[in-house]
Amino acid sequence: MLQPEKFVIRRTGIEETDQAIEKGKEYIDRLMELYQEISVPEMKEQIEKLSTVSRKIFDFVTEHPDTTGQLRSFMNYYFPTTIKLLEDYRDIAKEEIQGQNIQTSLAKINNIMKVIEKSFYSQLDDLYQNKALDIAADIAVLESLLASEGLQGGIKE
Numbered sequence: 001m002l003q004p005e006k007f008v009i010r011r012t013g014i015e016e017t018d019q020a021i022e023k024g025k026e027y028i029d030r031l032m033e034l035y036q037e038i039s040v041p042e043m044k045e046q047i048e049k050l051s052t053v054s055r056k057i058f059d060f061v062t063e064h065p066d067t068t069g070q071l072r073s074f075m076n077y078y079f080p081t082t083i084k085l086l087e088d089y090r091d092i093a094k095e096e097i098q099g100q101n102i103q104t105s106l107a108k109i110n111n112i113m114k115v116i117e118k119s120f121y122s123q124l125d126d127l128y129q130n131k132a133l134d135i136a137a138d139i140a141v142l143e144s145l146l147a148s149e150g151l152q153g154g155i156k157e
Helices: 015-037 041-063 065-093 100-127 129-148
Strands: none
Touching: 015 041, 015 065, 041 065, 041 100, 065 100, 100 129
16 A cells, blocks of 8 residues: 655755755655545556655665756656646546546556556666666676686685
8 A cells, every 4th residue: 555654855965856856756745645536446556656666766866866867758747747647537537427538538547557657667777777787897897807816616725
């Protein structure tokens, strides 16, 4: 179940990063409000997943402020559009009589939420790209050093 507490931000002292994190907090808080306002279990589950990965994204950016620039499209389009779609879903799901247009709209939003979830996870994975490259480089140097000292296959005697 979605954590009831608000997302707590930590300041980095870097204006661009702190602004992005603050805006992210607003989006996450809004996700949590929508979680409370929407009664459909499948959609609540989607919101829960988005909230979890969003927290991880902003935790990562807090620890690695140099990645803030990678969030531009995410912050300016994907996240606010996701919020709008969820607000639309909430509004039309409340209708007592659901004609074809309402059912079609709800189904389309349900379907796109699965794509949005993948894109949020992809955003998090993209943030780790430089870290993964650094790790690969460190391992390559270590393997080379171990090989040059005859330690790669086991312990030198």
